[in-house]
Amino acid sequence: MTSPAHLAMFSIAAHGHVNPSLEVIRELVARGHRVTYAIPPAFAEKVAATGAEPRLWHSTLPGPDADPEAWGTTLLDNVEPFLDDAIQALPQLIEAYEGDEPDLVLHDITSYPARVLAHRWGVPAISLSPNLVAWEGYEEEVAEPMWAEPKRTERGRAYYARFRAWLEENGITEHPDSFVGRPARSLVLIPRVLQPHADRVDESVYTFVGACQGDRGAEGDWQRPAGAEKVVLVSLGSAFTKQPGFYRECVQAFGGLPGWHTVLQIGRHVDPAELGDLPGNVEVHSWVPQLAILRQADLFVTHAGAGGSQEGLATATPMIAVPQAVDQFGNADMLQGLGVARHLPREEATAAALRETALRLVDDPEVARRLKDVQAEMAREGGTRRAADLIEAELPAGADPA
Template sequence: MTTPAHIAMFSIAAHGHVNPSLEVIRELVARGHRVTYGIPPAFAEKVARTGALPVPYTSTLPGPDADPEAWGTTLLDNVEPFLDDAIQALPQLIEAYEHGGHGVPDLVLHDIASYPARVLAHRWGVPAISLSPNLVAWDGYEEEVAEPMWAEPRKTERGRAYYARFASWLAENGITRHPDPFAGRPARSIVLIPKVLQPHADRVDERVHSFVGACQGDRSAEGDWRRPAGAEKVVLVSLGSAFTKQPAFYRECVAAFGDLPGWHLVLQVGRRVDPGELGVVPANVEVRSWVPQLAILKQADLFVTHAGAGGSQEGLATVTPMIAVPQAVDQFGNADMLQGLGVARRLDTEKADAATLRATALALVDDPEVARRLEHIRADMAQEGGTPRAADLIETELPTPARRM
């Protein structure tokens, strides 16, 4: 039996980074561990519901409901805020743990975007495990993806300054690694996605990265949903939590599925779209700013998704055919992976007009091969272990016996 330990988790205030870890944290608490969770206040209540103790810190990153435009348009626009935030967050977390009564943990868990967590683990001399909510680097990733992507930014004064500042911050904290492997090559990683969503999975070092698949758990606290009487087909449209300011796309969805005999459309539009922008909405269309996504997918016949890592695996876990309409970052790759698996069709936003959406939907929901492939993938996912296996793997990395409580 594992000795109860103090485990500290760290993440950023983003749904796609926090949500995948919550069931793992809940399981660790249920096993008797004391879990603290460094997180900005916007997610403190959600973290507290797992039984973990939130350790709030002030973040300078755009909040969970910020417009995606707040992140800028270039690669450096995207990455500089994470370094800025890490530099200012680190002293807050040192104060909270070393002087604020939380104490130094036995083990650090961290989201891939939490740079301070890795510095803290080094400072404290404790093991660190990455909980990755999306794909991980494979053998050859740097040459095939990272180096071409960074080739031009590295030549600029701004790019050189970014790397110099990152390296200087690491050196100040006793870390001599280059920023790239520091950020992208953890010593130990638990991957919270199904292996089928990992590009070049056969080239991933599984001595480092363990795929445990979906860790979804009980979502009843998020609310319930009931399929309307007479709805022969249900389609959920959701672009997640960040990339929701797409009124033109939503109007195409209403035109595609509104008044389609026997169909019911649940349309999540987020908080930055006024439902009035959609025009006249037929009776079979349900417009929401937010939905209990998993509850709906368990009853849905089709999922129109931005192909974020969380939504993609929820579609797979609920054997729901998908139309993938990617918006940013890893979503394009996820959309291609889903299409390659034969369980989805990718439509880029500019091509996702009403006629194309409707034709694609009708073909997907009536295709027995799509249904067969989804069932096969769900069976494989069940063998990956999910939440219990993730907790088991974390416990194997704890010092024996745990040094602190």
């Protein structure tokens, strides 16, 4: 009797990178695979709950509850920590898997060591992308203009030299840009409607499986209060939450609306006392079971991160997108283009603008119709089960699928 296939997943300690993969991992375990998940200790319990075995390693990246300012402000500030972390993580991961090499490597887009390990072990690797992927022309249209100035600096040249040297030490001659941005095989864990230039994405490499969501019962439940005619959830996700002024605008926008109930998630870097006196129809938490609330909500005020955006789409909830950083601006534009949200730049997200936008959105039958269309389209992408099917199809010949 052959032993079950061993699949190894690699990620970093960040909610937006771990959470999208969890249901896929749970499904693979349920199908009889042995799954290990290399992750820093902060997410060990969450990973273990899927049935996978956590393989712990120490990370030098800012933790999941770190102040966003810890990431710096420039492009090089943002990317250098990932290379530093990868270089110091690789020996830990080699040791963690010595004598127990997997049949297949799964990895988040931020896990550079995973692709190095797959090369060393001679096994296939599949990227699980929690956000948009490169399209044909992406380098010329986005990456090259973005990197033009940093590449001219001594610091930028040193970054690339160090990256290339690390890859070459491990037998990889690929350029760092393609190594990071052009995987050989990728499952995209967002719906195709959130992908810019989706018609130019190479479908032989990238497969959109859409939202991979479970029942999330372990995260807790939430019940709509009696008498609440409209429920609005306000959440800026898990990282860019240090925005007390914005939360005060939301309280002012929705707290005085008759029949409305507001759930406000403020993260760990804001004291509720900073919000002043709160009306009885506003509840404030550092964290909430977001999906449970969205299934009952009438409006979602979101930073338009990839996870929140697709949860809003999956639950057919109208959205006000107030992006804070990175890919959120593009997501906000995509949501608005779909006709299911309004993009309010942060500096324009006043109480008056939030209230006016909310009242237009929640009772608009065209918005509701478009949300239902997108919801149905997402369901056809297959989600968790299709992702697991596609992963099994990549298992090397001779690896027992169950």
